[in-house]
Amino acid sequence: METYEILDELRREQHTAVASATLDVTEIGPWLSTVYDAVARTIITQGTSITGPPFARYHALGDARFDVEAGFPVTAPINSTDEVHPSSLPGGPAACTIHEGPYDSMEPAYQALTTWLTTQNAAAAGDPWEIYFSDPTTNPDPSTWRTEVVQPYTPTDPSRANRTTSPAPTAQPNPVPRRLPNPTQEPSEAKAQGVRVAEPPPAASEAQPHNTTKARRPAQELRGTPRLSSSWS
Structure with missing residues (x-):
């Protein structure tokens, strides 16, 4: 059985560009297989830069239906x-x-995240999201695919709630990317006082409390792979 290391991070709020839809479980895979290219094209057309790998966030509605938001x-x-x-x-x-x-x-x-929340007497604050470091179109071996779940x-401990992130770095102008950013690039592993601070820019915002401590995910048959095109015009 795989053992999961749980990292306690303090994240900054991130601007994202996304497509969203309300879908049945069976519709999510086909939708994700096309949506990342559409989002990336819009980002490039508008002269904005992608700062990290693709992600998807799921909100369960019941009856095997989900609000899905996916992008960069x-x-x-x-x-x-x-x-x-x-x-x-x-x-x-x-x-x-x-x-x-x-x-x-x-x-x-x-399940590992849910157990960690329970041991920390903490409550989930909204829906989790998945960050995809592997591109199945260029790496067809599923056993090597790496996904971060956030x-x-x-927190119930006031000292955790009062932590602060490092100052946001000043954004440097970058050339408009012509290809999907390297999806295997992982977040920084640097830790300060046992807390890993994620890379992306802007200021932190308060997470809204949620009424459950369970980290929720669609059923295992949720979808196929998120297919990412390696090039596009």
């Missing part, structure tokens, strides 16, 4: 189009772990 972190908010719109990932405390293997075997990673939480 970006340097600045984009303008909405018919398909793509600006959003954000929340800042604040988060429990994170890395899953290595197929996407349909990730349930133990979510679960924001509300």
Whole structure:
């Protein structure tokens, strides 16, 4: 049985460019297989830069239906189009772990996060999200795929709630990327006082409390792989 290391992070809020949809479980895989290219094209067209690997966030509605938001972190908010719109990932405390293997075997990673929250007397603060470091179109071996699961939480220990992130770095102008950013690049492993502070820029925002301590994920048969195109015009 795989052992999951849980990292207690303090994350900064991140601007994102996403597409969103309300889907049945069976519809999510086909939708994800096309949506990342559409989002990336919009980002490039508007002259904004991608700052990290693709992600997806799921909100369970019941009856095997989900609100799904998928896209990329970006340097600045984009303008909405018919398909793509600006959003954000929340800042604040988060429990994170890395899953290595197929996407349909990730349930133990979510169980590990749920157990950690329980032992810390902490409550999940909204929906978790998945960050995809591996591109199945260029790396077809599912056993090597690496995915980070991020679960924001509300701490019961005041000292955790009062932590601060490092000052946000000043954004440097970058050439508009012509290809998908390297999806195997992982977050910094640097830790300060046992807390890993994630890389992306802007200021932290308070995570909104949620009424459960469980890290939630769609059923294992949720979807196929998130397919990422290695090039596009």
